Amino acid sequence: MTRVYTWSIFTRLFHILLVAAVGVVYLVSEEDSLLTYHVIFGYFIGLLLLYRVIWGFMDVRYSAFRDFNFTLKDLFIYMTHVFGNKKRYIGHNPASSWAIVAMIALGLLSVISGILVYGTQEGMGILAGLNHSLFKEMDVFEALHELLVNAFIIVSLIHIIGVLIDKFVHKSQAFESMIYGYKEGSDESLKLTSGQKLFGILWIGSSVILLFYLLNTPSNILIADANRAVSYKIEHPLFYEECKSCHTLYPPFLLPVKSWVKMMDQLEDHFGDDASLEAQDVRSLKSYLTQNSAENSTKESAYHILKSMKEADTLAITKTPYWEKRHADIDKRTFESKKVGKISNCKACHTGIEKGLLNDKDIKIPTS
Numbered sequence: 110m111t112r113v114y115t116w117s118i119f120t121r122l123f124h125i126l127l128v129a130a131v132g133v134v135y136l137v138s139e140e141d142s143l144l145t146y147h148v149i150f151g152y153f154i155g156l157l158l159l160y161r162v163i164w165g166f167m168d169v170r171y172s173a174f175r176d177f178n179f180t181l182k183d184l185f186i187y188m189t190h191v192f193g194n195k196k197r198y199i200g201h202n203p204a205s206s207w208a209i210v211a212m213i214a215l216g217l218l219s220v221i222s223g224i225l226v227y228g229t230q231e232g233m234g235i236l237a238g239l240n241h242s243l244f245k246e247m248d249v250f251e252a253l254h255e256l257l258v259n260a261f262i263i264v265s266l267i268h269i270i271g272v273l274i275d276k277f278v279h280k281s282q283a284f285e286s287m288i289y290g291y292k293e294g295s296d297e298s299l300k301l302t303s304g305q306k307l308f309g310i311l312w313i314g315s316s317v318i319l320l321f322y323l324l325n326t327p328s329n330i331l332i333a334d335a336n337r338a339v340s341y342k343i344e345h346p347l348f349y350e351e352c353k354s355c356h357t358l359y360p361p362f363l364l365p366v367k368s369w370v371k372m373m374d375q376l377e378d379h380f381g382d383d384a385s386l387e388a389q390d391v392r393s394l395k396s397y398l399t400q401n402s403a404e405n406s407t408k409e410s411a412y413h414i415l416k417s418m419k420e421a422d423t424l425a426i427t428k429t430p431y432w433e434k435r436h437a438d439i440d441k442r443t444f445e446s447k448k449v450g451k452i453s454n455c456k457a458c459h460t461g462i463e464k465g466l467l468n469d470k471d472i473k474i475p476t477s
């Protein structure tokens with residue numbers, strides 16, 4: 110037996126970059142303010158995988174899809190003899206063959222569905238244009254994204270368990286081979302043509318360049334924010350002056366028509382305060398607020414607040430089920446801290462709220 114060169118430097122670099130990027134994407138996925146990183150590394154994964162698909166059709170020994178073993182009978186034999194299997198595979202065994210195509214497919218679909226969520230829900234990224242037409246499907250896309258990602262994670266875990274069994278039960282060098290490139294055997298070594306080497310350099314090189322480009326140019330089309338800041342001061346000076354004098358200037362899209370009408374009709378008793386105005390000012394405000402209400406917005410917050418309120422005509426945004434749900438995990442002490450003070454001090458955490466910007470990436474809880 111000799112050493113068989115099995116995995117080229119490109120396949121191995123791809124593998125390690127993919128593992129690292131999936132780790133990053135997963136780690137930042139819980140933190141809204143890190144959404145941009147989630148998306149950037151998601152695009153990076155997408156490009157890495159796209160190249161891997163082409164690589165699979167390039168006749169590279171052991172990495173080419175046609176060198177994979179997709180025979181169901183072999184898979185069955187392999188799986189039923191997992192702990193005793195003596196047959197050695199230099200390239201991919203039947204189980205890893207299936208696992209790898211499944212991971213590539215699920216990975217790519219996760220990225221695509223993620224871009225769809227980013228576009229429809231946040232109004233960001235290359236599909237930001239879909240926010241206006243497809244915002245009502247944002248929850249469907251999000252559920253789809255989660256489903257695909259979970260499927261990807263399950264297959265990845267099976268793959269990792271398989272590698273561990275290979276290493277500790279079969280004493281194979283599957284694990285080491287992905288780092289050093291070699292396995293023991295009598296098969297022929299891999300040899301890359303210069304065209305394949307060039308492609309490999311392009312693969313890793315352009316993916317890494319894309320990553321650095323995205324990390325350093327926040328305004329680029331792949332992560333660009335299509336939500337425009339609103340200047341309420343110019344759009345409606347009275348709304349700006351009057352409604353900002355006691356608290357945060359709440360963007361009109363955070364409540365439906367019925368709530369605004371009811372609120373404007375009883376300004377003399379506005380949450381215990383007298384905020385009454387001249388009749389014509391009330392009319393003007395009412396018309397402005399209803400024209401820009403939640404019903405007329407495609408924003409995530411507007412859509413969800415509206416959906417969560419159902420028939421209710423709640424006046425406080427903070428009493429809507431969606432608001433309560435999204436803030437349920439925040440410690441009470443955070444709201445009472447010096448920098449926040451009370452829950453209605455939205456701008457302490459949503460820095461862009463008075464310009465109508467409420468995106469997840471703009472959420473920052475102040476540290477006291």
Ligand code: HEC
Binds near residue numbers: 348354356382394
């Ligand atoms: C005289 C002071 C005052 C003025 C002026 C005023 N408000 Fe208020 N508003 C309050 C108080 C007090 C509350 C109760 C919540 C709080 O303590 O911030 C409140 C609450 C609200 C809430 C609910 C916030 C939540 O907790 O979800 C909305 C929405 C609101 N105001 C809209 C307006 C609008 C629109 C205007 C302009 C027409 C306006 N307010 C003008 C004092 C005022």
Ligand code: HEC
Binds near residue numbers: 444458467
């Ligand atoms: C102490 C900080 C804090 C305060 C104060 C605060 N929020 Fe938030 N808000 C957050 C955090 C954190 C999230 C994201 C929670 C999550 O991960 O689901 C959030 C989420 C939201 C969302 C969902 C985002 C979306 O795009 O749908 C809306 C809407 C929102 N806040 C509105 C408000 C409004 C309106 C106020 C004031 C009445 C307010 N928040 C006060 C921290 C705060």
